[in-house]
Amino acid sequence: MSSNPSKPHGLLAEFHTAADIFEAAIRCRDAGFTKWDVHTPFPIHGMDEAMGLRKSPVGWFTFCGGFTGFFTGMTMIWYMNKFDYPLVVGGKPLFTPLFAFPVSYEMTILLSAFGTLFGMFFLNRLPKFHNPLFKNERFKKSTDDRFFICIESADPKFGLEATRAFLTEKCHAAVVELVED
Amino acid sequence: MASPGKSAAVKAPEPPAELVREPLVLNNRPLGWITDAIAGVCEKPMPVWWWPAFIISVGGMITMFSLIAYLVSTGVGVWGLNQPADWAWDITNFVFWIGIGHAGTLISAVLFLLRQKWRTSVNRAAEAMTIFAVACAGIFPVFHTGRVWFALLPGYLFPAPNANEIWPQFRSPLLWDVFAVSTYGTVSLLFWYVGLIPDLATLRDRAKGWLRRFFYGLFSLGWTGSNRHWSNYEKAYLLLAGLSTPLVLSVHSIVSFDFAVSVVPGWHTTIFPPYFVAGAIFSGFGMVLTLLIPLRSLFKLEDVITLRHVELMCKVLLATGSIVGYAYGMEFFIAWYGGSPYELYAFKNRAFGPYWWSYWAMISCNVISPHFFWFKKLRTSVVFVWIVSIFVNIGMWFERFVIIVTSLHRDYLPSSWGYFTPSWVDVMTFVGSFGLFMTLFLLFIRFLPVIAISEVKGVTPQADPHHPLGGAKGHH
Numbered sequence: 001m002s003s004n005p006s007k008p009h010g011l012l013a014e015f016h017t018a019a020d021i022f023e024a025a026i027r028c029r030d031a032g033f034t035k036w037d038v039h040t041p042f043p044i045h046g047m048d049e050a051m052g053l054r055k056s057p058v059g060w061f062t063f064c065g066g067f068t069g070f071f072t073g074m075t076m077i078w079y080m081n082k083f084d085y086p087l088v089v090g091g092k093p094l095f096t097p098l099f100a101f102p103v104s105y106e107m108t109i110l111l112s113a114f115g116t117l118f119g120m121f122f123l124n125r126l127p128k129f130h131n132p133l134f135k136n137e138r139f140k141k142s143t144d145d146r147f148f149i150c151i152e153s154a155d156p157k158f159g160l161e162a163t164r165a166f167l168t169e170k171c172h173a174a175v176v177e178l179v180e181d
Numbered sequence: 182m183a184s185p186g187k188s189a190a191v192k193a194p195e196p197p198a199e200l201v202r203e204p205l206v207l208n209n210r211p212l213g214w215i216t217d218a219i220a221g222v223c224e225k226p227m228p229v230w231w232w233p234a235f236i237i238s239v240g241g242m243i244t245m246f247s248l249i250a251y252l253v254s255t256g257v258g259v260w261g262l263n264q265p266a267d268w269a270w271d272i273t274n275f276v277f278w279i280g281i282g283h284a285g286t287l288i289s290a291v292l293f294l295l296r297q298k299w300r301t302s303v304n305r306a307a308e309a310m311t312i313f314a315v316a317c318a319g320i321f322p323v324f325h326t327g328r329v330w331f332a333l334l335p336g337y338l339f340p341a342p343n344a345n346e347i348w349p350q351f352r353s354p355l356l357w358d359v360f361a362v363s364t365y366g367t368v369s370l371l372f373w374y375v376g377l378i379p380d381l382a383t384l385r386d387r388a389k390g391w392l393r394r395f396f397y398g399l400f401s402l403g404w405t406g407s408n409r410h411w412s413n414y415e416k417a418y419l420l421l422a423g424l425s426t427p428l429v430l431s432v433h434s435i436v437s438f439d440f441a442v443s444v445v446p447g448w449h450t451t452i453f454p455p456y457f458v459a460g461a462i463f464s465g466f467g468m469v470l471t472l473l474i475p476l477r478s479l480f481k482l483e484d485v486i487t488l489r490h491v492e493l494m495c496k497v498l499l500a501t502g503s504i505v506g507y508a509y510g511m512e513f514f515i516a517w518y519g520g521s522p523y524e525l526y527a528f529k530n531r532a533f534g535p536y537w538w539s540y541w542a543m544i545s546c547n548v549i550s551p552h553f554f555w556f557k558k559l560r561t562s563v564v565f566v567w568i569v570s571i572f573v574n575i576g577m578w579f580e581r582f583v584i585i586v587t588s589l590h591r592d593y594l595p596s597s598w599g600y601f602t603p604s605w606v607d608v609m610t611f612v613g614s615f616g617l618f619m620t621l622f623l624l625f626i627r628f629l630p631v632i633a634i635s636e637v638k639g640v641t642p643q644a645d646p647h648h649p650l651g652g653a654k655g656h657h
Binding site: 019023040059139141 | 644
């Protein structure tokens with residue numbers, strides 16, 4: 001997003017079908033834009049490749065969460081039942097990973113889930129309540145049945161007239177509008 | 182990477198007519214119709230029946246909380262518990278409610294991993310059911326401890342050192358259960374919320390009043406449907422499904438350890454984990470059908486929750502019901518084959534002892550009723566399915582009652598045998614828990630989309646850029 005308030009945020013192009021936006025996304029990718037995005041009411045199959053996105057790294061956050069969870073579970077049980085206050089029950093060992101497993105397993109899943117959720121929020125920079133796109137009335141349809149491409153003015157290849165022509169003529173957008181920052 | 186634009190020209194072979202599947206959304210409804218139909222439910226004023234239903238449910242909820250206050254202030258003796266049956270309706274209700282939750286997770290996670298696209302019409306309501314059922318379930322084990330402040334505050338359940346600086350005892354399956362159930366509740370809530378974010382954004386963009394716009398805006402976190410976001414979102418959703426699958430299998434396994442790890446005849450058996458999980462899914466699908474069959478007709482959502490959905494859920498009932506029936510038979514076989522007289526007595530006592538009526542109620546509801554669903558005609562008659570789903574709910578409550586009470590009331594020492602009769606507080610607390618469940622569910626209908634809007638759109642042909650209905654030009 002541009003920090004200069006006099007500059008526009010970008011150009012917003014509206015499409016009516018999944019196929020139209022899919023073709024348009026391929027053209028935008030091939031035209032070499034970098035600061036642009038596709039907004040759709042549901043994820044379109046194959047759109048990541050059409051946009052040329054890399055694979056989502058959310059899994060790493062899941063892994064870190066899960067690793068922490070398992071390790072925390074095992075350490076906690078060892079510390080509580082063997083180290084800090086040795087608790088003899090039925091003459092069984094004070095600690096083995098066997099009886100510690102169910103709790104550690106649940107902790108693995110719990111922290112993996114938190115890792116996944118917050119990792120996704122972090123990668124998507126959510127929550128983000130201010131967005132210039134929200135000022136556009138048409139854009140409200142992006143969560144209903146319309147499809148949008150927004151090319152930001154911060155993109156090095158952005159030129160107001162050239163990009164507008166590109167979206168209308170090459171991408172066959174139904175409507176192209178300027179979005180103020 | 183080859184351009185997908187070029188590969189669109191590759192022709193997929195057309196399947197023969199008899200293999201073409203019935204569409205998931207009937208009548209080729211456009212995307213906008215899906216938004217209007219589903220979001221409309223929670224935007225328009227509620228229909229007339231909603232208010233009496235809500236008032237009765239709130240009444241039940243208040244009854245339950247009042248009786249819990251009575252229990253906490255008086256003592257756990259207000260329930261009919263005695264020695265030897267010191268677990269009875271409380272733990273029955275706990276296992277009953279937690280089991281119901283399992284269908285929600287199965288639909289949302291397991292069917293997602295198995296790419297069963299029909300799940301999209303039912304997963305939101307089923308997940309809501311899971312969360313509300315877990316909330317109802319949690320109440321019973323917490324309050325059956327009697328002096329609940331000892332259980333919660335100084336940390337017999339959760340690891341915080343108590344007054345004597347003793348930590349919880351992690352060799353006990355009861356403590357595993359605390360972790361399993363609280364993890365299950367939390368992860369189910371996260372999964373549900375992640376699924377809701379795009380739909381909350383839809384409601385935000387359609388909201389008329391500032392209050393709705395504010396709250397839907399707040400909880401949709403500024404979602405714009407950006408594909409860069411969808412990319413991470415879908416990966417997160419897949420991972421949460423992958424995490425919930427082993428979770429849901431572990432939760433009821435661990436619940437069954439509460440019994441199986443003990444030495445009580447009738448409990449000490451290795452079949453319990455798979456048998457409990459199958460039973461949980463069976464009971465949960467029963468409850469999903471009980472809730473969704475009225476919902477789809479009351480809100481005219483028959484084009485989204487179609488007969489095919491009802492039929493598929495009946496097939497799940499048939500499969501899991503058969504596993505449950507097999508488990509009942511196998512329990513008896515092992516009681517005889519195992520050669521332990523105590524074990525054999527426990528099973529004879531179940532079927533022909535003082536609680537014979539509960540055993541045969543369980544058998545008739547759980548073993549007989551699902552087998553009607555071998556017939557397509559019966560699977561597609563919604564009234565019949567609804568009635569059977571009620572029997573499944575009843576039968577699965579009795580299953581837990583049978584397991585818990587008939588095993589406890591007569592164990593090794595005949596001198597300590599007894600008979601459990603519920604008190605009115607037992608009965609009304611359980612009835613009241615339905616009030617809590619229904620209150621939450623009715624509020625869910627009132628304020629949140631009952632069907633996952635964006636997911637349903639995603640499985641329509643209009644969403645497929647290579648399908649003619651998705652705008653694809655040229656031949657398909």
